[in-house]
Amino acid sequence: MSKNNDSVLVCENIGMQFGGLAAVRNFDISIPNRALYGLIGPNGAGKTTVFNIISGVLSPTAGRVKLFGEDITGLTPDEIAKRGVARTFQNIRLFRDLTVLDNVLVGHHLRRKATLGEALLALPRYRKEESGMMHTSRELLEAVGLKDVAHYRASALPYGQQRRLEIARALATKPKVLLLDEPAAGMNPAETEQLMQLILDIRDRFNLSILLIEHEMKVVMNICEHITVLDHGEIIAEGTPSEIQSNERVIKAYLGGGTIARH
Ligand SMILES: Nc1ncnc2c1ncn2[C@@H]1O[C@H](COP(=O)(O)OP(=O)(O)O)[C@@H](O)[C@H]1O
Numbered sequence: 001m002s003k004n005n006d007s008v009l010v011c012e013n014i015g016m017q018f019g020g021l022a023a024v025r026n027f028d029i030s031i032p033n034r035a036l037y038g039l040i041g042p043n044g045a046g047k048t049t050v051f052n053i054i055s056g057v058l059s060p061t062a063g064r065v066k067l068f069g070e071d072i073t074g075l076t077p078d079e080i081a082k083r084g085v086a087r088t089f090q091n092i093r094l095f096r097d098l099t100v101l102d103n104v105l106v107g108h109h110l111r112r113k114a115t116l117g118e119a120l121l122a123l124p125r126y127r128k129e130e131s132g133m134m135h136t137s138r139e140l141l142e143a144v145g146l147k148d149v150a151h152y153r154a155s156a157l158p159y160g161q162q163r164r165l166e167i168a169r170a171l172a173t174k175p176k177v178l179l180l181d182e183p184a185a186g187m188n189p190a191e192t193e194q195l196m197q198l199i200l201d202i203r204d205r206f207n208l209s210i211l212l213i214e215h216e217m218k219v220v221m222n223i224c225e226h227i228t229v230l231d232h233g234e235i236i237a238e239g240t241p242s243e244i245q246s247n248e249r250v251i252k253a254y255l256g257g258g259t260i261a262r263h
């Protein structure tokens with residue numbers, strides 16, 4: 001048990017400057033093994049920028065990102081994904097004309113050392129193979145509650161299910177760290193309830209650390225153990241959900257935007 005609290009992912013003094021705009025400044029975070037960690041803040045606070053930096057979409061203008069103690073700053077998204085970081089996107093990115101199952105199969109391309117284009121070309125072969133990949137993909141679809149719609153086109157799924165499919169595809173890369181960018185966006189209350197349970201289940205079943213950006217306070221406050229709050233690119237608070245809910249700076253940052261409430 002002694003290793004359980006070791007940090008899996010660390011950001012040290014991250015800065016991201018877009019021309020004259022400091023989108024992120026002095027950002028530090030340390031995600032323990034098997035953590036469910038929240039990253040919140042008003043619109044434009046810099047949350048997605050942090051995900052883009054961790055996942056290699058952006059190279060930070062200051063600071064380092066470390067995964068299991070190894071410096072991954074500036075590596076390409078593919079290299080970072082291969083090292084065990086997967087993400088979903090605030091704006092859903094699925095192959096809309098592919099089936100649900102094929103979307104997950106494509107997610108496996110990383111483990112096959114193929115490029116995304118090669119993975120798409122190889123899909124007919126993937127489908128025929130009674131390999132572990134097909135089996136795992138079906139298991140992942142079952143885990144996210146999409147087994148019965150495996151052969152639907154992704155675009156035919158309602159919004160909430162598309163978000164769950166993105167999670168399944170991310171899991172197909174066998175991540176150690178999963179970054180979820182507003183997974184509850186566009187979900188109705190029942191879907192949001194299911195999502196909360198799903199996130200908890202995923203953490204336990206796949207033994208990973210989850211960093212969650214979420215506007216829906218009910219989700220963050222109920223399932224995250226620890227939360228960092230960003231405002232205008234800077235960390236204004238961190239702590240447990242109850243500490244965050246009673247933090248003066250956080251309440252002020254959210255005034256006019258939304259309330260920090262558990263329900
Ligand atoms: N690639 C980019 N180029 C220029 N400005 C950007 C870019 N990405 C984000 N920004 C700006 O950085 C700020 C933070 O954006 P973002 O990280 O998307 O915030 P959040 O996810 O917290 O809503 C915003 O002002 C946004 O317009």
Ligand SMILES: [Mg+2]
Nearest residue numbers: 047048049090
């Ligand atoms: Mg965002």
